[in-house]
Amino acid sequence: MADDLVEDYVEHCRMHGSSWTDIGAALGVTRQAVQQRFHAPHKRYSPETMTDDLRQAMVHVKQAAVHHRNNYIGTEHLLWGLTVEDNSATRLLQTANVPPETVRRSVATRLSMGASQAAERIAWTPYSRKAIAIAEARAERNGSDRIDCDDLLVGLAQVGRGVAADVLVEAGFDSATIDATPTGA
Numbered sequence: 001m002a003d004d005l006v007e008d009y010v011e012h013c014r015m016h017g018s019s020w021t022d023i024g025a026a027l028g029v030t031r032q033a034v035q036q037r038f039h040a041p042h043k044r045y046s047p048e049t050m051t052d053d054l055r056q057a058m059v060h061v062k063q064a065a066v067h068h069r070n071n072y073i074g075t076e077h078l079l080w081g082l083t084v085e086d087n088s089a090t091r092l093l094q095t096a097n098v099p100p101e102t103v104r105r106s107v108a109t110r111l112s113m114g115a116s117q118a119a120e121r122i123a124w125t126p127y128s129r130k131a132i133a134i135a136e137a138r139a140e141r142n143g144s145d146r147i148d149c150d151d152l153l154v155g156l157a158q159v160g161r162g163v164a165a166d167v168l169v170e171a172g173f174d175s176a177t178i179d180a181t182p183t184g185a
Contacts, residue, residue, distance in 0.1 A: 075164035
């Protein structure tokens with residue numbers, strides 16, 4: 001529970017423009033220690049670990065973060081990117097009787113404008129890292145060595161916290177019943 005509280009604190013601070021130095025000082029550790037723990041996914045996910053559709057969705061993810069001048073990739077950016085084009089995530093939403101356009105509109109109302117300048121490497125929030133780890137595990141359970149859009153959608157829902165999880169719950173998406181659905185539904 002303490003780890004979740006710290007992750008929530010760091011995510012909140014980064015979303016509101018606090019520097020790594022300020023966060024480190026508040027936690028009583030160095031800036032480098034905070035960055036190493038929270039800056040990027042613990043595992044590097046290269047394009048080879050993703051399907052073509054997920055690579056395309058990730059382009060939209062980064063565009064959303066840069067467009068909104070956010071210095072982080074949050075669950076809201078991931079969900080936005082997954083719902084821009086037709087892919088296994090939008091088809092899974094449709095199977096669950098959740099219109100992808102409704103999800104995208106709801107996410108759009110929650111994307112806030114930040115004050116950051118565009119960056120080549122944008123930090124992933126802890127919930128985003130958890131979602132992609134869940135997605136990778138789901139892909140492996142389904143016999144794939146590549147993560148697809150529907151895997152990440154289920155990961156976002158199963159994290160259970162963050163903007164994406166809230167939007168999906170409000171839209172009526174139930175990952176517990178959906179997760180039994182094979183990849184590429």
